[in-house]
Amino acid sequence: MLTLSEENYIKEIYHLDVVADKGISTNAIANKLQTKASSVTDMIKKLADKKVLIYKKYQGVTLTDFGKKAAANIVRKHRLWEVFLVDKLQFSWDEVHDVAEQLEHIKSPKLIDKLDAFLGFPKRDPHGDIIPDKKGNVQAQEQLLLSALIKDDIGICVGVKDSSAAFLQYLDKQKIALGQEIKVIDKEPFDGSVIIKTQNKQFSVSQKIATNLYIQKI
Amino acid sequence: MLTLSEENYIKEIYHLDVVADKGISTNAIANKLQTKASSVTDMIKKLADKKVLIYKKYQGVTLTDFGKKAAANIVRKHRLWEVFLVDKLQFSWDEVHDVAEQLEHIKSPKLIDKLDAFLGFPKRDPHGDIIPDKKGNVQAQEQLLLSALIKDDIGICVGVKDSSAAFLQYLDKQKIALGQEIKVIDKEPFDGSVIIKTQNKQFSVSQKIATNLYIQKI
DNA sequence: AATAATTTTTAGATTAGTCTAAAAATAAAT
DNA sequence: ATTTATTTTTAGACTAATCTAAAAATTATT
Incomplete structure (x- = not known):
């Protein structure tokens, strides 16, 4: 134990x-x-x-393999609890971390199985991170940073690299949410900023933003 | 802290x-x-x-008053989590205690407020115990032990004194659930057993059972 | 009321997790 | 390849929570 x-x-x-x-x-x-x-x-x-x-x-x-399994199990619990907090209790995605940090240590396999089912067996947490399965396996994520895309690429927003409250709040303000489609209109080589189009609005995001947002190309 | x-x-x-x-x-x-x-x-x-x-x-x-408030707050958390486990995660009422024992120590007032709302502001936990309110006040419960009732008394099953898994499983087996109406048909002075009628079935329960089941007279 | 039994407290030790300060090993720079 | 800087480890100490064994206080019993 x-x-x-x-x-x-x-x-x-x-x-x-x-x-x-x-x-x-x-x-x-x-x-x-x-x-x-x-x-x-x-x-x-x-x-x-x-x-x-x-x-x-x-x-x-x-x-060790044993250690990795133990770790994946803790991460699994953390992320499932985050889904619960956001989906069921209406927490916003920038305020779940500290509570999940406590909840991840609750010891009851049965609880986690039932929570998983209650949440509908989610694949990702509210920040887009993959939830390890019961056995501790993590499905590889095929995702790129927004900064790695080129002009005219289209993709779905699937995760954030930086999950600080500040960054998440920025995304909320810009109405960028996970699951959303984003098209790269143009890139500015000088400062690394990217002009994107999402939900029919077109605007520019800085390099800092583009290197912290994961996209799955479609 | x-x-x-x-x-x-x-x-x-x-x-x-x-x-x-x-x-x-x-x-x-x-x-x-x-x-x-x-x-x-x-x-x-x-x-x-x-x-x-x-x-x-x-x-x-x-x-002290401070200590009582702190205690009531822990009990509040314990009981709200028990409601969650039974109502939302389909735990049975005899297996929630150990998990709730862990969950009660999670520190986040916001979490408890939101959980309370999510559960529909329950007044009692799955064992019929009153849930203290946010301020640590506990509403007095007007309840008697089944053993204190007399012939022809009718009441609602509102709680258990002994909440051991063994007792709870006994009640499940006898199909005695909280919220259920129970009528005292007769009492046996010799061994303290009570003949009750519930859900149109009539049967006898021992003194041990009768002294561990709370009833609210109607 | 004196003695016996029980309860409670103290004294000293132990374990987990942490720290500071000094020593040892490794890595970087001249 | 030495010297310097950095990283890592060790040694010894501290706090929280517990324990055993012995001493002190309270309660029960004759």
Whole structure:
């Protein structure tokens, strides 16, 4: 059985693992978890004992298959709860994270199965992120950043890279929602901004926006 | 801010407070929480410092108004989650307790308000217990034990005193549900059993059953 | 009222998770 | 290839929550 703290470490290492290919460094984990490197060293020793990850002094860590499954399960719970908060309780998508951060630690497989069914077996959370299945498998997402599209490309908005409240609120203000169709009218090479058309309105978004919005081409 | 452990102590003291009139003893708390008396002494000192309760050595404890409000809030959360589990997720009433025990510690007033609304502002949980309101007030329940009724009394089943899975399953088997009308046909003075009629069926229940089922007379 | 039994508290130890400060190892820069 | 800078680990300490065992206070019993 994993403690709350252990679960938070595992989840964060899992998120870092997606990008990195070598071992996850002690400092990277410490930054993400707002803690000190020495605390991380202590904890990863414990997690290595529990066969959650592989740890060699000074070489960083990598999750074992067991660790990856455990992590995917926590992520699954987090994202299902986010769907619940938005779909059923009318939370907006920029205010669900902190609550889901607590709910993800509730231990009851039955609860999650029933919640999943109640929500209609959703595939993605309110930010467009894929929800891992019961067995901890994550379906690969075929998605590009808006900035990677070229003139006349058309796609569906499927997710955000940055899920900070500020960014989500910006999207709300511009009436950009997940599931929405977006067409690239033109690109401005000078500053990387993109002129898009969505819902019959045409406007420009900055490079910062374009590099944080995932699109699935159609 | 209260820790998880503190919340569990407060909740248990609150439940014990309903029955007792003098201070709640260290041992009583230790029994309920499956812990040692020495641990209880340590904790109640801490809770006294936090103004949650009044503590005098060897005299037991009593909750302050602040402590009572905090406790009622935890109980409110516990019971609202139980309603959610039964009404929305199709849990049966004998399997919700352990999950609710975890969910009651989630900290988010907004979540509870929205959950309350989503559930249609229920007044009682699946076991018939009154749900404290937002301010921590509990409406007095006018209810008697089935064993206190006399021949020809008619009432509605409103709650259970013992909410163990075994008892709840017994009630399910006998098709006795909350909200159901029950008439006392006769009583057997010898063993305290009661002959009742409900849903056009007439049968006898033992004294043990009759002293654990709450009825509201009509 | 004195003694016995029980309850409660204290004292000291333990575990999980964290921290600071110093030491050791690795990586970067001259 | 040394030296310097950075990262990581170790050593020792702290807090929260618990425990055991012994001491102190209260309650019950003769």
